[in-house]
Amino acid sequence: MTATGRVLLVEDDKFLRRASEASLRQRGFDVITAVDGEEGLRLARETPRPHVVLLDLLMPKMSGIEVLRALKADEATAKIPVVILSNSSRAEDKREATMLGAVGYYVKANLSLKALAAHVSALIEEHASGD
Amino acid sequence: MHPAIDLERLREFSDGTEDGLRTLIRIFLEDIAQMIGELRAAVTGGDAAEIRLLAHRSAGSSSACGAPGLSALLGDLEEAALSGRMDGRAGQMAAIDTELDRVTLFLTDYLASLGETE
Numbered sequence: 001m002t003a004t005g006r007v008l009l010v011e012d013d014k015f016l017r018r019a020s021e022a023s024l025r026q027r028g029f030d031v032i033t034a035v036d037g038e039e040g041l042r043l044a045r046e047t048p049r050p051h052v053v054l055l056d057l058l059m060p061k062m063s064g065i066e067v068l069r070a071l072k073a074d075e076a077t078a079k080i081p082v083v084i085l086s087n088s089s090r091a092e093d094k095r096e097a098t099m100l101g102a103v104g105y106y107v108k109a110n111l112s113l114k115a116l117a118a119h120v121s122a123l124i125e126e127h128a129s130g131d
Numbered sequence: 132m133h134p135a136i137d138l139e140r141l142r143e144f145s146d147g148t149e150d151g152l153r154t155l156i157r158i159f160l161e162d163i164a165q166m167i168g169e170l171r172a173a174v175t176g177g178d179a180a181e182i183r184l185l186a187h188r189s190a191g192s193s194s195a196c197g198a199p200g201l202s203a204l205l206g207d208l209e210e211a212a213l214s215g216r217m218d219g220r221a222g223q224m225a226a227i228d229t230e231l232d233r234v235t236l237f238l239t240d241y242l243a244s245l246g247e248t249e
Contacts (some may be wrong), residue, residue: 013166015162
């Protein structure tokens with residue numbers, strides 16, 4: 001399967017960042033990466049904007065929740081689908097992210113790179129058909 | 132004793148191809164050693180905030196890759212750093228190093244069985 005689309009991956013865990021990036025690139029996505037929340041927010045605001053943001057929660061400088069709030073509060077980035085990648089399986093963390101506008105929430109201990117790529121592909125197709 | 136790696140979980144995490152699995156294992160072996168090296172330095176320095184962040188990060192990688200024992204030990208250290216219980220950190224770090232050795236040996240052998248020659 002090959003796909004096209006620009007994915008912003010905001011993840012401070014080097015291994016998960018590299019593994020996810022390799023998997024998404026293998027499927028044809030254009031992947032840009034950020035190592036903390038501040039860098040992620042800056043890259044999300046740059047043009048061309050990403051079609052999808054994959055966002056860790058616990059990161060240095062700015063948490064994923066703070067990044068999510070900022071993205072959704074800005075008209076220029078509010079419509080970009082955000083998928084959370086987190087170590088936390090706590091229902092309240094998932095609920096908070098969903099209430100703030102995240103369209104997906106993956107717990108890293110159960111994450112499948114194959115499923116993640118399929119989800120990203122579906123979100124990009126959905127976004128394209130809605131334009 | 133639990134297995135160092137839950138192979139079913141490792142395969143589930145991968146992109147479903149053998150090449151992808153090889154790539155995943157190579158990246159994990161490179162990065163987990165580096166991350167735990169950084170954690171060891173933080174433990175020596177006694178910086179609780181840094182220990183918490185590095186342990187959290189390494190635990191996430193380990194759980195994603197199917198290393199439950201390593202992830203649990205890292206989670207315990209993260210919890211200890213969060214609660215300020217830092218007196219046993221040297222012993223916790225030694226246990227993490229021992230488990231990392233098991234994980235590394237297992238994955239190196241498994242990679243060889245997949246035909247990895249590098």
